[in-house]
Amino acid sequence: MSTPTTTREASTGLPLLAVEDARTPVTGGEALVRALAAHGAELAFGIPGTHNLEIYRHLPRHGIRHVNPRHEQGAGYAADAYARLTGRPGVAVTTTGPALLNIAAAAGQAYSDSVPLLVVSPGMPLRHPALPTGLLHEMRSQTRALDGVVAFSHRVSSVAEIGPAVARAFALFTGGRPRPAHLEIPLDLLEATGDPGPPCTAPPVVPASPAPEPVRAAARALAAAERPALVAGGGARGAAAGLRTLAERLGAPLVTTANGKGVLDETHPLALGVGLHSPAVQEWLAERDVVLAVGTELAEADTWVDRLPLRGTLLRADADPGQMYAGLPADVPLVGDAGAVLDALHRELDACAPDPRPRAPEEAGALRRARTAETRERDARWVPYLDALRSVLDEDAVLTSDSAQCCYYGALPHLPLGPSGRYLHPTGFGTLGYALPAAVGAKAAAPDRQVVALSGDGGLQFSVQELATAAALRLPLPVVVFDNGGYGEIRDGMAARGDSPTAVDLPAVDLPALARAYGGAGAHARTPDELSAALRTALTFPGPTLVVVPETAPATHPQSTEEPTP
Structure with missing residues (x-):
């Protein structure tokens, strides 16, 4: 089988199939990657698995870079941040079954926040029996599971249907309110060879004008x-x-x-x-x-x-x-x-x-x-550290945050942002663990901009393994963690109800040491000045730097000489 060649159309720079090869039979995996490239996809986030290897086989030859997070939920959050920052759809690739369910939380967050995210997965074979057979990663229905989370979840039934299905997703992303979509390709169809059909891309959409x-x-x-x-x-x-x-x-x-x-x-x-x-x-x-x-x-x-x-x-x-x-x-x-x-x-x-x-x-x-006066006493613990953070960052810096008190009480109202900066926050769905993988996605999208993740110790541990992703990519990525020993918001909610706090206090973890174990750096910042110093070092260190601000840290304190250490 000859391999279809690609060219770059001069006016758009998007990869297009050479006309003479457009109808050459290809595998379903290549038809998918070809369609993604035709829509301008240049980066995908995901984890290879037994059933999706035919997709991965074709990513390099069609010019699509790949970032390999340590968990599919991290892949979804990274692709979400990529989309928010660039304005282009984020693409995430999973394998079947548990991998697809792992990314469902990220897809739900993208739906809540109107983010164009395309999740691609294999599915059970075309003629797989309705009754369970025990095939690896088998589940009752991937499309029904995702259909309750995304704008649409579509299973194709031929190689020729893959291109139009991708075009449908990209049309959704650009026509009106963007929402996430899921595309399932039966695993035997990924390997099968067939006519890809005529090349098709989502039609350009003129912004809708009001009556x-x-x-x-x-x-x-x-x-x-x-x-x-x-x-x-x-x-x-x-x-x-x-x-x-x-x-x-x-x-x-x-x-x-x-x-x-x-x-x-x-x-x-x-x-x-x-x-x-x-x-x-x-x-x-x-x-x-x-x-x-x-x-x-x-x-x-x-x-x-x-x-x-x-x-x-x-x-x-x-x-x-x-x-x-x-x-x-x-x-x-x-x-x-x-x-x-x-x-x-x-x-x-x-x-x-x-x-x-x-x-x-x-x-x-x-x-x-x-x-400001309404919450001055509550927010005083964060504001001096946020001022220190702001003093170090460039005007176009990108901040990612978690569903953490330091973010929704602290940074959202008290960290001023200019028009060239961005703040990426998981609103609505309110997931935990967003900040770190989102920062990886933001840095992959904009390697020349400063990116800082803000989190609490509870939320960080939902996705702390993505420190390994940042270390492998050698991304200068400060991760500032306000440590309150667990789930502070839920602890406060229990206390407000008159309940005894239950299951909200987490054992202490040496988070800087954990960052070093993953190949990054770590430090504690007990004063705003220490945080400023740690951030300046972290922004030039080739890897993630986890900086912990302890709950008991005062707003002012004699400056420490502790430096982030690899």
């Missing part, structure tokens, strides 16, 4: 508003410039969700940062006469209450029409791409309010101070 009448109604409401407010979620990330212009035009303070962190520079006078959970911000929002929410579910995961008490007119802009009446129904629904919606709003505002009179930004400053 004219809702835009006019929204513009009139904003132009007449005395007390406007803006709320931005992760769906607003591609429209940051338009949001900033609108905030400045209206003099409207802007508050973000966790996924929207940094959409507006958090040092901007109108920026409230990640503050939807703040009682002061919620009370302020309740008093606004018009609220424009862009690219957000306004969900409990961000507000920490069942329902925001909004009394004014609610304008909602979202690519997903289902969001218009989910949770808080929109008074004016603006269905479309966030950038297109904001462009249309600006045009209408030019027509109905050509000479706006922006309000002063003092209101936003007062709100920021009130939000």
